[in-house]
Amino acid sequence: MDLNKELKEMAKIRKDGPNKVFTMYLNTDPSDPDQQGGKWKINFKNGMRNFEQYLEEDDNKEELKNFQLVKKKVEKFVHANELEFLKGVVVFATADEEVWFADRIQMRLKTEFFWQETPELGQLKKLQELFPKSGIILVQQSEVKIIESYLNEIQGTDSYELDLNTDDWRQKLGPRKGNTAMGPGSTNLQKDNFEARYEANQQRWYKKIAPKLDRRAKENNWEKIYIVGEADSSNELKKQMNKPVDEVIQKNMLDHEETKVLQEVFG
The missing domain is CATH 3.30.960.10 (eRF1 domain 1)
Structure with missing residues (x-):
């Protein structure tokens, strides 16, 4: 409607x-x-x-x-x-x-x-x-998911993951499998290395994906923008976006069902 x-x-x-x-x-x-x-x-x-x-x-x-x-x-x-x-x-x-x-x-x-x-x-x-056209951006270190909603209904979703070999973002196709650097088979050393790399590069990484999000917001006429994620990643992504963000919700919900995310955002 x-x-x-x-x-x-x-x-x-x-x-x-x-x-x-x-x-x-x-x-x-x-x-x-x-x-x-x-x-x-x-x-x-x-x-x-x-x-x-x-x-x-x-x-x-x-x-x-x-x-x-x-x-x-x-x-x-x-x-x-x-x-x-x-x-x-x-x-x-x-x-x-x-x-x-x-x-x-x-x-x-x-x-x-x-x-x-x-x-x-x-x-x-x-x-x-209460429920305008909205873009909900879920962020978790090297992954970003977009949920577009209108009148409390999901209009579409997209996911991006960071290619750690090229340091560039790519759109994901198919179900989420988890980041290879942080997957179930990762050793503690691999995880420590990833965390160190994330700390050193998060500003640059989010600066690369921010224009994609700004463009999506403009093309699809988002009236509200919400970022959902842990404090460091969500706040950094907000800084890198040109479009004003209406609210940052400091909660990791990347793996939650979309309907649960809408409940969290809109109450």
Whole structure:
């Protein structure tokens, strides 16, 4: 989902008369203590029923008919996708189908329903602020991994390793095997030699990869940059980058699952 595009499009919409815009933010987060036992299904059913009852009591037959058309389409989407729900669901809809947007998202929402002249965009704007396009750079001595995320979802990953024979960085292909200088078969002497070499060369090494990271940030429009790694390597890499780094998290997470890294960064 391109949130910037959706917000611009939705901000243009206004419906007068009985053909209102339906907005739904639904919390479906299974890790939320308040959602145990599929409580979101009850909240969804009650929210739709309350609007229908209100319109029945108001005796606005045309508006009621429009809402029922929207309700039918939204229920169809929910029932068809509920097994694949993540943390939240966002829906915008009108009876004439001029407006229809429905998506599963990886962020917890506050359950809310609206039936009004314009889409209710408050929560989407807040998500845009909290989870912008971000580059998360994991660094561990002679290895660097990039995780690109948007709206708390992983957009892509890349890894680089330092070729100790050429002192240059190369993009890694395939699963991580560990640095040959520090692998399981390395002797204490080899490790000591690598540590000494790292101490002597880390500034020069990170100065070589920093332009690649700056270029990636510019090309992919990163709005936030995070560096995650042990203090010496993460702080040195920050110094070598031209792009401003929003936060340094002093924690070695290179071998952690990407989803765990996002949890650490975004909470």
